[in-house]
Amino acid sequence: MSFLKELWMFMRVRKKFWLLPIILMMLVFGGLVVLTQGSAVAPFIYTIF
Amino acid sequence: MRIVGISAFYHDSAAALIDDGQVIAAAQEERFSRKKQDSDFPKLALDYCLEEAGVSLSDVDYIAFYDKPFLKFERLIETYxxxxxxxxxxxxxxxxxxxxxxxxxxxxLRDKLRESAPDYNWDNRLLFAEHHQSHAASAFYPSPFASAAILTMDGVGEWATTSLGMGNGNTVEMTREIHFPHSLGLLYSAFTYYTGFRVNSGEYKVMGLAPYGEPKYAQKILDNVVDVKEDGSFRLDLSYFDYCTGLRMTNEKFDALFDAPPRDPETLLTQREMDLAASIQAVTEEIVLRLGRSVAKDTGEKNLCLAGGVALNCVANGKLLRDNAFENIWIQPAAGDAGGALGAAQVAYHHFQGQLRKLNGVMDGMKGSYLGPEFSQEQIETRLTESGAKFKVLSEDEMITSTADALANGKAIGWFQGRMEFGPRSLGGRSILGDPRDPAMQKTLNLRVKYRESFRPFAPSVLREDVADWFELDSDSPYMLLVADVAEQHRREMSEEEQALFGIDKLNVPRSSIPAITHVDYSARVQTVHEETNPRYYALIKDFKEKTGCPILVNTSFNVRGEPIVCTPEDAFRCFISTGIEVLVCGNCFLVKEDQDPELAEDYKDKFELD
Known part of the structure; x- marks a missing residue:
């Protein structure tokens, strides 16, 4: 819950409300990817981490 | 007020502890975990910092993290x-x-901290600094300057990749930023990748390779890949790069521009890679010089502080110093992300808590960067004995004299003394030393001791008072982050035949009376040694000078390729017994290879993943 509160505060401070639907969609799809994949091994590339 | 700074979860995790603004301890996790560039939560480094300060985690007022994850996530999403x-x-x-x-x-982070202090409420004590704010703080607050211009450059943090501003008293204010995806660090890393080295660790190799080549491609890079303005601001043409969307740094268009695909790692290096390295180095230097001039103009300051991964490009730093836009330059020795741990703690102390900054007026606040673990003579003897080592215990004078004699006789020495260094450079705490006058020393150390590429140069440690006699430099360079040429009178005249040599063939021609540390373009990555910060190392070089007339030693990190620098006496003994190091001097213990049990040697050459 504190995570959602902080995320909301972050969007308010940054004035990036347009990110909200994208993040929500991502959390849904990302959740699916996580559930179907099981592993959280990311590739070694500079900018992702 | 005690504050712990932490950098973690990307690469080079580290912890640092400051007490009322004074740096007490700082160390990278890799030195303890023995995993190169360990990115996990720095539990072992944190435990060490607390032990050094003699406190527990619940005695710490704040924990500061070196970047802001949400901002980073925002960058990722917006990029996608x-x-x-x-x-x-x-x-x-x-x-x-x-x-x-x-x-x-x-x-x-909260969970990890609760493991050590379960009853402690971390919610209001966990602070976050921005990545470049951490770098800027680590550059300015420990510097010896009351006010200074600040320039930070790296690959990327949250959004900023380059930031310019100034520090005054206890405030740091960054006034200009260049944002991702336009990044000098990533441009350099793209060429690191393209020349067949590993991103995030091979950048040193590109810098070391550059003097073997000609900057043939520099104009092509400036015409096509990066647009640099007079004030040093720049934009990359992203159509040549793949790092925003792909799993590589460069793409086919980049290959077409330079007429070939990237070099495969560990294959033969050709003149082409050397020319590419020289070209990107020249472009980087041009950008750094322009940024330096522009921040000098903006701030009117005569002092400059540098941090961020690009500030480890000591060749560019040396040129910046000689450009005279600033009278003095100070570079954070842990300029990479590990130093962000220290910077974050200092942001918390000076910026968030508004605490004043105290200058001692003589030295900087890094204590020579000797901020890591130290072992007493008793501990060293016990640990070496348990490792099966055979050693003599010498008096202080005998130890110095015997080591200087061994150096003068051409031996490769493992030198383990005092506190471990914070940052990527060994500065006489955990070093492998050699005689710089020996023409074969560079090859011996590279191939027989360090198991690394023969082209890679070594750095000199020189007594501070002698630096101007031997190098074209007359300022402090305690952290080995400035490159200067060997002084004219110590250079050797090249024959016409020798001058005509190309690439690696240049390596075999001695260029000065101290060939082991003279790079093919006569340059050297100088460390000035100061009696105040490392009296033992100073005494050793002084003794070597009395014996040989040369106030310089070859100084390279105490490790082999791919291995984190040694931390404990056991690590040092293991490296000594398994490599071509001939003598190990650990505190007052003196170990000779011939006295040791050869059965204890490990297959060290293949033990570590190549960097």
């Missing part, structure tokens, strides 16, 4: 949106780790 639908593959691979872990870094 900007490039969609390209980048889906990268997105698919990156998101699971973000959605599972990285987005929840605050609670991860």
């Amino acid at each position: 949106v900007a490039f969609a639908p390209r980048g889906f593959e990268s997105f698919r691979k990156a998101m699971p780790i973000w959605l599972k872990e990285k987005l929840f870094q605050k609670s991860m």
Whole structure:
């Protein structure tokens, strides 16, 4: 819950409300990817981490 | 007020502890875990910092983290949106780790801290600094200057990749930023990748390779790849790069521009890679010089502080110093992300808590960067005995004299003394030393001791008072982050035949009376040694000078290729017994290779993943 509160505060401070639907969609799809994949091994590339 | 700074979860995790603004301890996790560039939560480094300060975690007032995960996530999302639908593959691979872990870094940190202090309320004591704010703080607050211009440059943090500003008293204010994806660090890393080295560790090799080549491609890079303005601001043509959306640094268009695909790692290096290295080095230097001049103009300051991974490019730093836009330059010795741990703690202390900054008026606040663990003579003897080592215990004078004699006789020496260094350079705490006058020393150390590429140069440690006699430099360079040429009178005249040599063939021609540390362009990465910060190392070089007339030693890190620098006496003994190091001097213990049991040697050459 504190995570959602902080995320909301972050969007308010940054004035990036347009990110909200994208993040929500991502959390849904990302959740699916996580559930179907099981592993959280990311590739070694500079900018992702 | 005690504050712990932490950098973690990307690469080079580290912890640092400051007490009322004074740096007490700082160390990278890799030195303890023995995993190169360890990115896990720095539990072992944190435990060490607390032990050094003689406190427990619940005695710490604040914990400061070196970047802001939400801002980083915002950059990721906006980048994916900007490039969609390209980048889906990268997105698919990156998101699971973000959605599972990285987005929840605050609670991860809280959980890790609760393991050590379960009853402590961390919610209001966990602070976050921005990545470049941490770098800027680590550059300015420990510097010896009351006010200074600040320039930070790296690959990327949240959004900023370059930032310019100034520090005054206890405030740091950054006034200009260049944002991702336009990044000097990533441009350099793209060429690191393209020349067949590993991103995030091979950049040193590109810098070391550059003097063997000609900057043939520099104009091509400036005409096509990066647009540099007079004030040093720049924009990359992203159509040549793949790092925003793909799993590589460069793409086919980049290959077409330079007429070939990237070099495969560990294959033969050709003149082409050397020319490419020289070219990107020249472009980087030009950008750094322009940025330096422009921040000098903006701030009117005569002092400059540098940090960020690009500030480890000591060749560019040396040129910046000689450009005379500033009278003095100070570079954070842990300029990479590990130093962000220290910077974050200092942001928390001076910026968030508004505490004043105290200058001692003589030295900087890094204590020579000797901020890591130290072992007493008793501990060293016990640990070496348990490792099966055979050693003599010498008096202080005998130890110095015997070591200087061994050096003068051409031996490769493992030198383990006092506190471990913070940052990527060994500065006479955990070093391998040699005689710089020996023409074969560079090859011996590279191939027989360090198991690394023969082209890689070595750095000199020189007594501070002698630096101007031997190098074209007359300022402090205690952290080996300035490159200067060997002084004219010590150079050797090249024959016409020798001058005509190309590439690696240049390596075999001695260029000065101290060939082991003279690079093919006569340059050297100088460390000035100061009696105040490392009296033992100073005494050793002084004794060597009395014996040989040369106030310089070859100084390279105490490790082999791919291994974290040694931390404990056991690590030092293991490296000594398994490599071509001939003598180990550990505190007052003196170990000779011939006295040791050869059965204890490990297959060290293949033990570590190549960097």
